[in-house]
Amino acid sequence: MRLAKNIAVSESGFLFNPSSGDSFSCNQVAADVINLLKEGKTSDQIKNAITLKYEVDTSDFERDLQDFWMQMKDNNLLNGEVIV
Amino acid sequence: MKKTVHIGVTGLNNIDSPGPGIAVIRALRESQHYDVRIIGLSYESMEPGIYMPGMADKVYQIPYPTAGTEALLQRIEYIHQEEKLDLIIPNFDAELYNFIKISDRLEQLGIATFLPTLEQLEARDKINLFQFGVKHGLDVPRDRTIHQVFEIPNVAAEFSYPIVVKGKYYEAFVCYNYEQSEKAFHKLYAKWGLPIIIQEFVKGTEVNVAALGDGQGTAISIIPMRKMYITDKGKAWAGITIEDESLNDLAKKFVAVTEWKGGFELEVMKSPDGKLYIMEVNPRFPAWIYLSAGAGQNQPEALMQMALGSTVAPMTKYKVGKLFLRYAWDLIIDVEQFQQIAAYGEL
Numbered sequence: 001m002r003l004a005k006n007i008a009v010s011e012s013g014f015l016f017n018p019s020s021g022d023s024f025s026c027n028q029v030a031a032d033v034i035n036l037l038k039e040g041k042t043s044d045q046i047k048n049a050i051t052l053k054y055e056v057d058t059s060d061f062e063r064d065l066q067d068f069w070m071q072m073k074d075n076n077l078l079n080g081e082v083i084v
Numbered sequence: 085m086k087k088t089v090h091i092g093v094t095g096l097n098n099i100d101s102p103g104p105g106i107a108v109i110r111a112l113r114e115s116q117h118y119d120v121r122i123i124g125l126s127y128e129s130m131e132p133g134i135y136m137p138g139m140a141d142k143v144y145q146i147p148y149p150t151a152g153t154e155a156l157l158q159r160i161e162y163i164h165q166e167e168k169l170d171l172i173i174p175n176f177d178a179e180l181y182n183f184i185k186i187s188d189r190l191e192q193l194g195i196a197t198f199l200p201t202l203e204q205l206e207a208r209d210k211i212n213l214f215q216f217g218v219k220h221g222l223d224v225p226r227d228r229t230i231h232q233v234f235e236i237p238n239v240a241a242e243f244s245y246p247i248v249v250k251g252k253y254y255e256a257f258v259c260y261n262y263e264q265s266e267k268a269f270h271k272l273y274a275k276w277g278l279p280i281i282i283q284e285f286v287k288g289t290e291v292n293v294a295a296l297g298d299g300q301g302t303a304i305s306i307i308p309m310r311k312m313y314i315t316d317k318g319k320a321w322a323g324i325t326i327e328d329e330s331l332n333d334l335a336k337k338f339v340a341v342t343e344w345k346g347g348f349e350l351e352v353m354k355s356p357d358g359k360l361y362i363m364e365v366n367p368r369f370p371a372w373i374y375l376s377a378g379a380g381q382n383q384p385e386a387l388m389q390m391a392l393g394s395t396v397a398p399m400t401k402y403k404v405g406k407l408f409l410r411y412a413w414d415l416i417i418d419v420e421q422f423q424q425i426a427a428y429g430e431l
Contacts, residue, residue, distance in 0.1 A: 021312065021324040021326040
């Protein structure tokens with residue numbers, strides 16, 4: 001699972017898909033998740049990093065992360081199989 | 085020191101459904117190679133581009149296309165005596181036939197054009213587009229040409245609703261039933277005449293491509309754009325440049341098979357499975373063409389260079405994610421200016 005080709009991500013969490021012209025804005029947590037994905041981190045590594053940084057229950061975050069990946073996939077921002 | 089080129093430009097109707105003229109002028113004025121003196125060529129006295137500061141240096145009214153080629157040529161000859169035109173860039177579908185017909189005579193006068201041939205123009209005409217697509221392996225939605233409103237039900241039965249009812253030159257309506265189709269038919273007939281084209285509706289994302297062919301099968305510039313805001317007239321009020329190899333390939337193929345000479349716009353529908361359907365081919369620059377200059381490939385400038393005899397290498401880099409955002413602006417003009425163009429045909 002990886003970010004789709006050429007997706008531009010700003011530090012503020014603004015996403016731009018140059019092949020469709022679609023743009024999205026994310027909150028800080030989502031921006032952190034996307035940046036970790038860009039670094040090539042796996043889902044488990046992303047979970048560990050986020051739950052360390054933010055005060056969030058692991059199972060709650062897992063559920064939110066799955067939902068987030070599905071939104072990313074639906075908007076053609078992710079390639080590969082979604083693994084949580 | 086740059087040479088000054090005198091260029092006649094049509095399409096000054098910078099209204100809610102704008103002609104390309106002002107966008108073309110803006111791009112020409114940013115030329116790195118030439119200084120330009122713009123001679124606006126208008127049809128109506130209320131075309132805003134006539135009065136916009138910094139656009140046309142001088143404006144002349146020209147006869148409507150229906151007046152024919154001789155009337156047009158006579159008027160151009162007069163304008164040429166006054167302004168020493170080097171180049172004319174026509175920007176309306178409806179006038180292209182006449183300008184192409186007189187292009188040889190314009191050349192004899194020393195006025196360059198950079199236009200497709202009549203055969204190229206006809207080949208991509210809405211009436212012929214489907215056959216054109218079949219011939220060249222391009223996906224084009226099915227269509228039928230009709231001349232009477234009672235032909236609609238048969239076509240609708242073949243294509244299923246919704247259908248797209250299109251005028252001969254401009255405008256299209258997506259119609260979900262017979263009543264809407266009938267209304268669209270009469271509206272388009274009254275405005276543009278016959279025939280009316282009924283096109284199969286294709287679901288997907290609309291993308292547009294502005295491109296420039298060199299007349300020898302090479303695309304000099306290709307800029308794809310996705311509309312971000314569409315008016316109730318279906319016009320792009322905002323758009324963004326995108327990066328899509330399949331659109332580039334489509335535009336290159338179009339130029340290669342037609343050997344298109346000049347600017348053009350592909351209106352494309354990208355279906356959910358990624359298939360590209362050519363909905364229309366507009367045989368001139370689109371009204372958003374200034375975005376090409378903003379993105380780093382100034383197509384009007386490149387056309388000017390080629391028209392004046394220079395060779396322009398294909399441009400390959402442009403800025404993705406460049407937006408255009410149109411706005412409305414009130415011009416304050418004196419009635420004397422309006423009277424001048426209305427009464428004397430010059431300003």
